[in-house]
Amino acid sequence: MAQHSHTHVIDEDMEAEIALRLRKADQRFTPARRALVAALVAAKGPMAIADILLVTEKMPQSSVYRNLTVLESVGVVSRLMSNDEYGRFELSENLIGHHHHLICQQCGAMSDFNIPHDMEQQLDSTLAQLASANGFTLEHHRLDIVGKCSACK
Amino acid sequence: MAQHSHTHVIDEDMEAEIALRLRKADQRFTPARRALVAALVAAKGPMAIADILLVTEKMPQSSVYRNLTVLESVGVVSRLMSNDEYGRFELSENLIGHHHHLICQQCGAMSDFNIPHDMEQQLDSTLAQLASANGFTLEHHRLDIVGKCSACK
DNA sequence: ATGAGTGCAAAGGCTTTGCATTAGG
């Protein structure tokens, strides 16, 4: 499992793993997809489409959307929602590690953070019990801090 | 603070409190708004617009949207996002109490649950520290269980 | 009477899709 920090580490292992997952689905690791992965690797949190378009200037919106959908379908990226209605994308947790998000309720931006291991484990076991008590099959949990980022306050 | 259970308790205090908040904003507690509040009170979790329209059959979509916006602006309801891109509405936590959500990743439905008080407090203090350590002003937190509801599995 | 509330329809804005063209294996 990759270690998580403020920006993500792009290493050959990850590169190879991504290529493998695409290949398994008969998909290619094209320049456009590399650019998208690179953008997400460089980010310190999930990116909105608008953010991505700023970084991948030449790429048409439809290509961004379609390639992110492909990358999501092969488990390379995850699509998640912030407080606003725009979808955001990040590298899958199985590539960059489990983490949580700071959500700015003003601008909707998300950035990553971690909680202590012991609290994470305590949370996991408690939530597992609560899920089954509610007839729910737990897949994972989501813990966000909602507030104002330094830029917005 | 109201006690939270599977469905919410509609009592006169809450009724009066809602009326008060509307009045303060020069807004009226109209039949349409009462119907919306009633729908949310009866629900066991946040409702999507589609859900609300099923319950408030005669109400035009625009009235649903507009009245929910008003109710949100006076702090009676909260708008939040599930895993899908459709906004969901629930009564504000200051009316029904702090709680968390089970999110079905298949149908997007949300239902409420609670965690033990001591864990909640532990979480609160840890997140407060982490927020400030990240230059963030913590407003509140969000903890969801993501998985499959009994209907979808 | 005066401003809030309502209803219908049209407009917005993000996202998806169709289709013809290009390119990689």
Add this chain to the structure above:
DNA sequence: CCTAATGCAAAGCCTTTGCACTCAT
């Protein structure tokens, strides 16, 4: 060659807005 991938434009879909009408104070 053959299928995936791309690009542009058009269509979709939830949500918001404009505007005239109604209603409560």
